[in-house]
Amino acid sequence: HTDEDRAQGTVALGVYIGYFKAAGGLKFAFCLLSSLLLERLTYLGADWWLTRWIQASDGGGGTFGLGSVDNQTSNNNYLGVYILWVLGNSIFALLRMLVFSFGAASAAARLFRDMARAVFRSPMRFFETTPLGRITNRFSYDTEVLDFGILEKLNGTIASSFWLMSSVTVIIAVQPIMSGVICIVLFLYYKLQLYYRKTSVQIQRLDSISRSPIQAHFAETLQGAVTIRSFENQTDFTNVMMSHIDSNARAVLAYSAASRWLGVRLETLGALVTAATGLLCWIYRDQISGELTGLALLWSFNFTISLNFLVNKSTEAESKMNSAERMLHYSRLPPEASLEDPKDAPERSNRWPPEGKVEFQDVVMSYADSLSPVLKGCTFTALPGEKIGVVGRTGAGKSTLAVALFRLRELTSGRILIDGVDISKLGLSSVRGEGICIIPQAPVLFSGTLRYNLDPFDVHEDAVLWRALKSVGMSELIRALPGELNALVEEGGSNFSVGQRQLICVVRAIIRQPRVLVVDEATASVDPQTDQVVQNALRTEFKATTQLTIAHRLQTIVDSDKVLVMDNGRVAEFGTPADLLEKKEGGVFASLVNATGRESAEHLKSQAGQRR
Known part of the structure; x- marks a missing residue:
């Protein structure tokens, strides 16, 4: 068996491009970005309208011709517009989730189909040198990550990046001097995230790779359970399994510890941003209105939350993209020769070969x-x-x-x-x-009916099947089974003896x-x-x-x-x-x-x- 390939460093840009192409390409990207932009604009609009409403309540000038709030009717008018902003934001947020969900489902399905097609078309040398557990790991754990895990992480990464841009825009608009503080904090966040992701991605790769020996050993143990018990060797196989599980647990524990390490430092930097915003608003309290001060403090909290969310989700998304990287790797396996005849194939009869020389x-x-x-x-x-x-x-x-x-x-x-x-x-x-x-x-039998095992493509009549069964003396045995030709064949033909399985192959x-x-x-x-x-x-x-x-x-x-x-x-x-x-x-x-x-x-x- 060959050693499992493991990429080094961060996930390559080509993996992200391959994933987004599978999700729908430019059409998906346009719909996603449009819904995100509209969601952020309506969210900002709701907060902006809230500040105008407060100003109107304090006797300030109205907005959109509504005037100041001096009675319940005018107050209800402002409330109605605010509800429209919030309703629009909810609609676009839902639209964003639907676009991303459909795109992620499309990407997962397409990458799975491409990987399955590539594996099924791989030369026999691939199966001779690749443990079954390694292949099973791609079709189970990595597929599950693409079906569920990567959707939340990538969606959170993209959404939080727009949230962060919104927060920076509002804070700088209210308090321009905060631009210097934000630049410093963003630089520190970037360096912290860059330092963390180098470790987290590698640990996630270790987690993915260390799962393959568990599945391979489990499958091999099940297959050889009779022999293992005959030689009373259960303890040794149990110890090997525990060793594989311990190796995987070490990778999982290291990943969790690294995440906690990052979380403490992100919260510290976020607290500094909020403190700096509050301090500057107090210093310039004579120049900034109360409603704008409240807006700046609110968005400083949003800035901290968005930045923490962005760093966490982006690093987790990159870790999960390791599964997409592994599936894309298998989808590009070199295939066997073409199934179809080439254009310059020699001419021959429909029933080929006609003689058999x-x-x-x-x-x-x-x-x-x-x-x-x-x-x-x-x-x-x-x-x-x-x-x-x-x-x-x-x-x-x-x-x-x-x-x-x-x-x-x-x-x-x-x-x-x-x-x-x-x-x-x-x-x-x-x-x-x-x-x-x-x-x-x-002898090889597949789960399904006996008819399926004898005539997989259903091109022969029952009489042909019964005559073939009779030629090897199995017709009476099959007639005694429930369903006869439609009798169920268990996995690997385990409900038939070795001799009977071989005779079924002869009948085929x-x-x-x-x-x-x-x-x-x-x-x-x-x-x-x-x-x-x-x-x-x-x-x-x-x-x-x-x-x-x-x-x-x-x-x-x-x-x-x-x-x-x-x-x-x-x-x-x-x-x-x-x-x-x-x-x-x-x-x-x-x-x-x-x-x-x-x-x-x-x-x-x-x-x-x-x-x-």
Whole structure:
């Protein structure tokens, strides 16, 4: 497994741009800024109207032709206008929340879709080198942060910045000399926030990264719970889990402590602003009216609250943007080749491949660019309808042939032709389509109905499904289940035995009737009776299918038309079983047969002789 990537320093500007593009781009930004500006203007207007109302009550000049307040009717008029200001402010505040909520929901949904699409289209190498817990962390914790946490933080950051500008405007308008004090305080706030955010963002990254081992260890423990209990090793696994939890708790505690550290210093600076405003208003009490003094003091409190809110929310927002950063990183994973055929793809029939001839021509392939090749110049041809048994010692490259055939990893050099068509020139949907199929060593079933597992795209009639089930002796078992073909399959097919799951995979292949079938040690984990059922189905249901049967047990392939012997990534031998057994000196297949023991070797040789 590779180490998890962790960005350094503050969150890059490109992350914010990517997030706001996902939220709606320029249209979203225009609507949000417009609603924020209108909200602030109506808020300031309400406070301004309140000062005019007070002046009118003291016998001052009226506003908008309302005159001074000398009776209840004129007082009600001022009250009515004030209510309109407040009502307008409430409407625009609600509009701002709606715009931001819809934008944040759109961004979360779009980033999730982009990340899911990128992960599903990633090469197999990504899944081989990335722990499941790390992927789960992106789709759980980081997604939750984008759904809920980031909405409050970013909304608070943007709103408080406008609140702060409003406060500065009012204070300077009432007491211009406060501009110097405000500049000093703003500079101190900036330096404090700059110092704090470098730490807070890194701690938040540690929190996000330290969650992945918890989820990975938990999933692995659940999967291996039976083995853990069998060896009475529960204590060790519990201790490892507690160690992972402690690592995450340290990051969370450090983040909380840093937030408290910042809060104390912000409140101190805020108190200085309020004190300075009050002192200056007292010094210039003969030049400033009482209502303006009250307005300045009110907005000095707002200045402190807004500035504290801005610094807190902006640093918290940047910390939460770490989740957007991680999701954007996964949404830009390099994909596999295109699913669709390129424009210059070779012409072929609708039902491809029509015959099933498979040719490997000097195929060289490695599992990573930095690793040495696993296949080293493999060359062989499987004619249409031939049954090819693939054998070799562990690590010889048997299963890698299937990897190359399905293009789970692109070739370093060489070509693979199916009915004369170079599969590297086709889209992956064609290579992994109906015409080419695999029965894997580990049977895979999905949660849902049995029908969905047999015919995921619902293109075959029930009669076809029942006939395929009957061919492996499972029709009576399925008819006895509640719902029959609509019977529920639990997660991983846990309500079926291993043998039954393997037979369902065989049925899935029978329904598709491919022209090329890869059988990757499909009977390695089943009992002899199920093995016999599978072998009979392979012989009777795939007579016109080219089969590549990868096996460790020689009795499963000794009656094949030909045997392909792999050794250290190369084709060591290729021919009929009988011909290969006749090699007295240096025959790899003959040595494998002889290594099974005298009695077993004689039985295998007799079976091979019957195929001559």
